Every structure is written in structure tokens, then in C-alpha cells.
Amino acid sequence: MSRYRPPSPRSSPYISREGFDRLQHELKDIWKRRADVTAHLSAAAAEGDRSENAEYIYRKKELRELDRRIRYLQKRLPDLTIVERRADDEHIYFGAWVELENDDGEIKNVRLVGADEIDPSAGYISIDSPVARALLKKSVDDEISVDVAGDTVNYVVVSVSYDSSSSV
Helix, strand or coil: CCCCCCCCCCCCCEECHHHHHHHHHHHHHHHHHHHHHHHHHHHHHCCCCCCCCHHHHHHHHHHHHHHHHHHHHHHHHHHCEECCCCCCCCECCCCCEEEEEECCCCEEEEEEECHHHCEHHHCEEECCCHHHHHHCCCECCCEEEEEECCEEEEEEEEEEECCCCCCC
16 A cells, blocks of 8 residues: 555636735734744754754744745745635625525535535635535525535525624
């Protein structure tokens, strides 16, 4: 059995203005943090034997993680397309807040966002997810069926909103 894993499919290059600004702010913060870590790394390196210097080993690992994230953001940010405008308010497209009701009567609020903005606790789901793909171009009172972990879940669209200040 080999260790080879095929590359994951590329995620959509779409992002909201808020998400793009958040990623730029993160990149700026990481550069500041990197300068601090580099200073601590230099101090730890000056202490002598590096093979048994826990501070040195920890700072090298931290620097490596920061550099990995910087590389990712520097490659990803130029490729992103900021979506600010929607086609209409009645149908579901990128950035929509959607209120869904399942067969049991449970209400679920989700927002369709880019892959870099996913936050399940806030109800932000990727535009590439099966639920979002099923919701695209639907409107209020439309029904969708989604296969989740081998089960089929049915939802009815209760409402659609593009108000960025609050959820549905």
C-alpha cells in the first residue's frame, strides 16, 4: 500500500469582500509574528548546543508553520475572485443566507461562501459542498435532496436573504 494521495480537487476561487479582507489582515499579522519569532530564534540559537535546545527547536518549528501559511496566502490571494454583486434577490447564489427546514421540522441557517471562509459554527458552508451545489439557483419553497453520509436528507427553502449584517 503506497502513501500516494491524489491531489484534492481545486476549490472555487470565489470569496466575499469580508473574507478577502480577513485573509489580507491575517497575512499582515503573520508577517509581524514572523519577525518576533525570528528574533526569539536568534536568541535561542546563541545559547549554544542546538541539538538539545528546546527553545530553538520549538521556534524553528513555529517559523516553519508560519512560512507555510505565508506561502499559502501569497499564492491563494491573487487567485481569488471577490464576489460583491448578486444576480437577483429571489434566487440562491454566492453569499446568500438561506433558511432551510428538514423533514423533521428543524430549521437550519446557512450562508454560501468560498472555501477559505468556511465556519460551521457560524453556518458558513462552502459553495463547493453538496448542500450548496443543490441550493444554487433555487428559490423560496423549492425542495432539495442531499446525500449525507449515505442517507438522503430533504430540505425546503424557507427564506433567502443577502443582508450581510445578520443571518436569516
